[in-house]
Amino acid sequence: MSLTAVNDFVIRFANVNGSGSASANEMFARAIMRMGIPMSPRNVFPSNIQGLPTWYEVRVTEAGHLGARGGTDIMVAMNPQTYNADVASVEPDGYLIYDSTRAMPPGKPRTDINLIGIPLTAICNKEYSDPRQRQLFKNIICIGALSALLDMDITELEKLVGEQYRSKEKLIQPNIHALHLGRAYAEANFKCPIGLRLQRSDKVGDRILIEGNAAAALGAVYGGATVCAWYPITPSSSVAENFTKFCGKYRHDPATGEARYAIVQAEDEIASIGMVVGAAWNGARAFTATSGPGISLMQELFGFAYFAEIPSVIIDVQRAGPSTGMPTRTQQCDLINCAYASHGDTKHVLLLPEDAAEAFEFTAGAFDYADRLQTPVFVLLDLDIGMNHRLCRPLQWDDTRFYDRGKVMTAADLEAGKDFGRYTDVDGDAIPFRTYPGTHPTKGGYFTRGTSHDARAKYSEEGADYVEGMQRLLRKHETAKGILPRPVRHDAGKPTRFGVIYYGSTAPAMHEAAEILTARGHTLDLMRVRAFPFHQDVASFIADHDFVFVVEQNRDAQLRSLIVNELDIDPVRLVPILHYDGTSITARFISSVIGDRLDALKVTPLRKAMS
Amino acid sequence: MTYLTKPKFHHPSLPKNTLGYTRRDYEAATSTLCAGCGHDSISAAIIEASFELAIEPHRVAKISGIGCSSKTPTYFLGASHGFNSVHGRMPSVLTGANLANRELIYLGISGDGDSASIGFGQFAHALRRGVNMTYIVENNGVYGLTKGQFSATADRGSKSKKGAVNTDNAIDLAAMALQLGATFVARSFSGDKTQLVPIIKAAIAHRGAAFIDVISPCIAFNNHPGSTKSLDYVRAHNEAVNALDIMIGRDAITVDYEPGKVVEVTQHDGSVLTLRKLNDDYDPSDRLAAMNFLQQETAKGRIVTGLLYVDGEADDLHGHFNTVAMPLNQLNEPELCPGSKALDKINAGLR
Numbered sequence: 001m002s003l004t005a006v007n008d009f010v011i012r013f014a015n016v017n018g019s020g021s022a023s024a025n026e027m028f029a030r031a032i033m034r035m036g037i038p039m040s041p042r043n044v045f046p047s048n049i050q051g052l053p054t055w056y057e058v059r060v061t062e063a064g065h066l067g068a069r070g071g072t073d074i075m076v077a078m079n080p081q082t083y084n085a086d087v088a089s090v091e092p093d094g095y096l097i098y099d100s101t102r103a104m105p106p107g108k109p110r111t112d113i114n115l116i117g118i119p120l121t122a123i124c125n126k127e128y129s130d131p132r133q134r135q136l137f138k139n140i141i142c143i144g145a146l147s148a149l150l151d152m153d154i155t156e157l158e159k160l161v162g163e164q165y166r167s168k169e170k171l172i173q174p175n176i177h178a179l180h181l182g183r184a185y186a187e188a189n190f191k192c193p194i195g196l197r198l199q200r201s202d203k204v205g206d207r208i209l210i211e212g213n214a215a216a217a218l219g220a221v222y223g224g225a226t227v228c229a230w231y232p233i234t235p236s237s238s239v240a241e242n243f244t245k246f247c248g249k250y251r252h253d254p255a256t257g258e259a260r261y262a263i264v265q266a267e268d269e270i271a272s273i274g275m276v277v278g279a280a281w282n283g284a285r286a287f288t289a290t291s292g293p294g295i296s297l298m299q300e301l302f303g304f305a306y307f308a309e310i311p312s313v314i315i316d317v318q319r320a321g322p323s324t325g326m327p328t329r330t331q332q333c334d335l336i337n338c339a340y341a342s343h344g345d346t347k348h349v350l351l352l353p354e355d356a357a358e359a360f361e362f363t364a365g366a367f368d369y370a371d372r373l374q375t376p377v378f379v380l381l382d383l384d385i386g387m388n389h390r391l392c393r394p395l396q397w398d399d400t401r402f403y404d405r406g407k408v409m410t411a412a413d414l415e416a417g418k419d420f421g422r423y424t425d426v427d428g429d430a431i432p433f434r435t436y437p438g439t440h441p442t443k444g445g446y447f448t449r450g451t452s453h454d455a456r457a458k459y460s461e462e463g464a465d466y467v468e469g470m471q472r473l474l475r476k477h478e479t480a481k482g483i484l485p486r487p488v489r490h491d492a493g494k495p496t497r498f499g500v501i502y503y504g505s506t507a508p509a510m511h512e513a514a515e516i517l518t519a520r521g522h523t524l525d526l527m528r529v530r531a532f533p534f535h536q537d538v539a540s541f542i543a544d545h546d547f548v549f550v551v552e553q554n555r556d557a558q559l560r561s562l563i564v565n566e567l568d569i570d571p572v573r574l575v576p577i578l579h580y581d582g583t584s585i586t587a588r589f590i591s592s593v594i595g596d597r598l599d600a601l602k603v604t605p606l607r608k609a610m611s
Numbered sequence: 612m613t614y615l616t617k618p619k620f621h622h623p624s625l626p627k628n629t630l631g632y633t634r635r636d637y638e639a640a641t642s643t644l645c646a647g648c649g650h651d652s653i654s655a656a657i658i659e660a661s662f663e664l665a666i667e668p669h670r671v672a673k674i675s676g677i678g679c680s681s682k683t684p685t686y687f688l689g690a691s692h693g694f695n696s697v698h699g700r701m702p703s704v705l706t707g708a709n710l711a712n713r714e715l716i717y718l719g720i721s722g723d724g725d726s727a728s729i730g731f732g733q734f735a736h737a738l739r740r741g742v743n744m745t746y747i748v749e750n751n752g753v754y755g756l757t758k759g760q761f762s763a764t765a766d767r768g769s770k771s772k773k774g775a776v777n778t779d780n781a782i783d784l785a786a787m788a789l790q791l792g793a794t795f796v797a798r799s800f801s802g803d804k805t806q807l808v809p810i811i812k813a814a815i816a817h818r819g820a821a822f823i824d825v826i827s828p829c830i831a832f833n834n835h836p837g838s839t840k841s842l843d844y845v846r847a848h849n850e851a852v853n854a855l856d857i858m859i860g861r862d863a864i865t866v867d868y869e870p871g872k873v874v875e876v877t878q879h880d881g882s883v884l885t886l887r888k889l890n891d892d893y894d895p896s897d898r899l900a901a902m903n904f905l906q907q908e909t910a911k912g913r914i915v916t917g918l919l920y921v922d923g924e925a926d927d928l929h930g931h932f933n934t935v936a937m938p939l940n941q942l943n944e945p946e947l948c949p950g951s952k953a954l955d956k957i958n959a960g961l962r
C-alpha cells in the first residue's frame with residue numbers, strides 16, 4: 001500500500017548541516033509555491049546533536065493550512081547519523097527516499113513503507129570529479145529526482161535556478177544539468193509520479209514567502225528606526241542582520257553615501273537596551289532584538305524606561321526556556337517576563353503578531369506606539385514565525401502615513417509660552433509631554449531619573465507625588481488599550497457556550513483545528529489576542545461564553561494567567577490547552593485535546609469534566 | 612535648531628564669557644553631598660571649564676550611573692539635560708544618546724564602583740568604540756553611597772576606615788583606557804583645580820573618546836591614614852607629567868615657555884593644547900610609552916597625573932559608521948521610509 005494524495009502531504013529532508021542542502025531545499029519549496037500550491041516550510045535545527053542534523057520539512061497543502069501538521073509522508077533521508085530515527089518516523093504506507101549507493105546503517109527494516117533508493121553518490125561521482133561539486137550537485141540531483149516522483153513542473157525549478165544565479169551565469173547550466181540527471185534517473189527507474197503528487201493550482205494568489213525576522217526588520221526600516229543595538233542570540237540574530245542588510249540598501253544618502261542609521265553590535269543585552277533607551281530619550285527611534293536570556297538581562301532598564309517614560313522597542317523572538325533551555329526550539333514562554341518585566345510595579349505593552357505580515361506591521365507600528373505612549377513596547381515573535389519562511393499576504397505601506405512621534409514639545413511651542421511639566425498629564429490621556437534634549441536654551445530642560453519624581457520631574461520622595469505618578473502610569477495603560485491592535489474575533493455562526501483564545505504562531509494550527517472540530521460536531525467561537533494590555537473585547541468574549549479554552553505554547557499557561565490577573569476572570573472558566581515540547585503546535589494536537597474535552601462534556605456532568 | 616541663543620542678564624559686574632553667559636548660568640542645585648567631598652570640587656571644575664569654553668549649557672547632555680559621583684550632574688549645568696541612569700550603565704545610555712544626536716556635547720559622569728565594578732564592561736566598550744564624549748570617573752576607591760565598601764580601584768594593601776585590608780589588585784582605569792584605545796586619557800586630582808579645569812576643557816574639545824580619571828577623596832569613608840585615596844596621600848604621591856594650557860581657535864600663545872619644554876597638539880576643532888612639560892621625557896602622543904610609564908610609576912607608588920595621552924587626529928563612532936551629518940533624531944519619513952513602491956518590489960521578489 002502507498003499513500004495517495006494530491007497537493008496534500010508532508011515531505012521531510014534529513015540533512016547534514018553545512019552540506020549545501022538549505023538552498024536546494026528552499027528551491028524545492030519555492031517551486032511548489034510557483035505552481036500555485038500553498039505550502040509551509042519549517043526548519044528544524046537542533047543546537048547540539050551529534051552529526052549536525054538539520055531537517056527541512058515542507059507541508060504541501062492545497063487547503064492552505066500553514067501550521068505544522070505532524071508526521072512525515074515522504075522522508076528524504078540524507079543523514080546517516082539520524083537515518084534509523086528518520087526511517088522510524090515515516091507514516092505507514094509513506095515513502096523513504098535514500099541514497100542507495102552504499103548500504104545504509106543497519107537498523108530495523110520497515111516493510112510497511114515504500115522504499116525508493118537513488119544512487120545519488122554514484123551518479124555524482126560519475127559526473128563530477130571535484131569533491132565540492134559532488135557535494136553541492138548531489139542536493140540538486142535529488143531535487144531533480146523528486147520533480148519526477150512528485151510530478152513537479154521542472155520549468156519552475158529551471159526558472160528558480162536562473163534567478164538564483166543571475167549574477168553567476170556560468171552556474172546556471174550545470175545546475176539545470178544536475179536537475180535533469182536526477183529527473184532522468186527517476187523517470188527511468190520508477191513509476192512516476194508516486195501516490196503523493198503535485199498538481200498546478202491557483203491557491204497562492206498574491207501571497208509572498210518571507211521569514212518573520214526579515215519582515216520585522218523591514219518593519220523597523222519602514223517604521224523609521226535609526227538606532228539598533230543588539231547582541232547575537234538564536235533565534236533573533238537575523239532580525240538585526242536583516243535590518244543591516246535593508247539599511248544598506250535603503251538608508252544611505254544617495255548623494256553622499258552616508259548612513260541614515262547606526263547599528264551597534266553591543267557587548268551584551270544590558271548595553272543593547274541601554275543604547276536603545278539613550279537613543280530614544282534623545283528622540284531617535286531605536287530598537288533591540290533578542291530572545292529570552294536577553295530579556296532576563298535587560299530587566300533593570302525596562303523598569304527604568306517604564307518609570308522615566310522613555311519609548312523603546314524590543315523585539316523578542318522567543319525560544320524554549322528556562323535558562324538556555326532548547327535554544328533552537330520554539331515556545332511562547334516570555335509573555336509574563338515581558339508583561340511585568342523589572343522590579344517594582346510595572347506593566348508593559350506587548351504586541352503578538354501571528355505571522356510575518358503582522359511582524360512587519362506591528363514592528364513598524366511599535367515605534368508609533370512607543371513614541372505615543374512613551375513606554376517600552378515588546379514585539380513578541382517566536383522561532384516558528386521568526387526563522388521560517390511562511391506564506392503571508394503582501395507587505396503593505398500607506399505612503400500618506402506619518403510617524404506618530406507622540407507628545408513632543410518643540411522650541412516653537414516653548415517659545416510661544418506653553419507650560420512644560422515633563423510628567424504632567426495635561427489633557428487626561430495620562431501621557432505627558434516630553435522635549436528632546438537641546439531643544440531650547442532656557443525652557444523645556446528636565447532631569448531624567450529612575451528615582452521618584454513629581455509631575456515636573458523634580459526628585460521627590462513625597463508619598464503623594466509617588467502615588468500620583470504610579471496611578472498616572474496605570475491610566476496610561478488604559479489609554480494604550482484603545483490604541484493597540486484589537487483582538488480579532490471569529491464567531492462560529494451558530495450559538496455556542498465555548499470559545500477559544502489564542503495568539504501568535506498558534507494561529508494557523510488553531511484555524512485548522514477549528515475546521516477539524518467543526519467536522520467532529522463541535523462549535524467554537526474564536527478570538528485571537530493581538531496585544532497586551534487587553535482590549536475590552538477580550539473580557540466581552542469571555543463573558544459571552546461559559547468556558548474558554550486558552551491555547552498557547554508554554555507550560556504555565558502564561559496568557560491565561562495574564563487574563564485571570566488583569567481581567568479578574570474566574571480561572572475555572574479558562575481551560576488551558578498547552579503545547580510546549582519545543583515543536584510547532586499542530587492542529588492535530590489542538591483538535592484532539594479540545595475535541596476530547598468537548599466529547600467528554602457531552603456525556604459527563606460539567607463539573608466533573610472540568611476538574 | 613531654529614532659535615537664537617539669548618544670554619540671560621545678571622548683575623553687570625559678573626564676568627561673562629564670549630556667549631554672554633556668566634558662571635552662574637552653568638551652576639545648578641546646591642549639592643547634597645558631604646561637605647568637603649572631592650566630587651563637589653569636580654563639579655566646580657566642570658562649571659569653570661564650561662564657562663571658560665563658552666559652551667551653550669542646553670547643548671550638553673550630562674549622563675551618569677548611580678553613586679554619590681553619579682548624583683553630581685544635579686549640581687552643575689542646571690540648564691543642561693540630565694540623565695541619571697542605572698548603576699554601571701551610563702556608557703551604553705550615553706552611546707545611544709550620542710548616536711541619536713551627534714551635535715550635543717556628552718558628559719559622562721561615573722564613579723569607581725560604577726565604572727570599575729558593575730560597569731567595567733560598558734566602560735571598556737564605550738572607550739573602544741570611540742564614542743565622542745568626556746567620560747569622567749570620580750575615583751575615591753570606595754562605594755561612597757553604600758557607605759564605604761572597597762571598590763575595584765582600591766589599592767592592594769590599603770586599609771578601609773574600619774581597618775580591613777584590601778587583598779585584591781587594583782584596576783587602574785587610566786591604564787585600561789590607554790589599552791582600550793581611548794584617544795584622550797588624563798588623570799587628575801579633585802584638589803588641583805589648576806590642573807583639572809584645562810584637562811576638562813581639552814577633553815570636551817576633543818573629538819572622540821576622552822577619559823579622565825579624577826582622584827576624588829571620600830571624606831566620609833576613605834580619608835583616613837592607610838587609605839591611598841586620601842587627600843594627604845594623593846598630595847604626597849602626586850606626580851604630574853605636564854601642565855596644560857588650552858587655546859581655542861588659533862589664538863596666539865601669550866605665555867612664554869622655555870624652549871624644549873613645550874608640546875603642542877592641535878585637535879580637530881582647531882583647539883591647540885599646549886603642554887608644559889614637567890617631566891622632560893614624557894611624550895603624551897606616544898600611547899605605548901604612556902602605558903609603560905604609568906606601570907613603572909605605579910609600581911613605585913606614585914600617582915601619575917596630567918594629560919597622559921592625546922591623539923589630535925582621532926575619529927569617533929559616527930566617523931566609523933559614516934553617519935549623515937544631520938542628527939538621526941531629526942530624520943523623518945522622506946529620509947527614512949523607502950515607501951510603498953519599494954515595498955511592492957520587495958514583495959515581487961518574494962513570490
Ligand SMILES: Cc1ncc(C[n+]2csc(CCOP(=O)(O)OP(=O)(O)O)c2C)c(N)n1
Binds near residue numbers: 680753
Ligand atoms: C544594580 C545595583 N546594585 C547595587 C546598587 C547599590 N549601589 C548604589 S551606588 C553603589 C556604589 C557606588 O560606588 P561609586 O560608583 O564608586 O560611587 P561613589 O558613591 O563612591 O561616588 C552601589 C553598589 C544599585 N544602585 N544598583
Ligand code: SF4
Binds near residue numbers: 755832
Ligand atoms: S559619602 Fe563620600 S563620596 Fe559620598 S558624598 Fe560623602 S564624601 Fe562624597
Ligand SMILES: [Mg+2]
Binds near residue numbers: 678724
Ligand atoms: Mg566611589
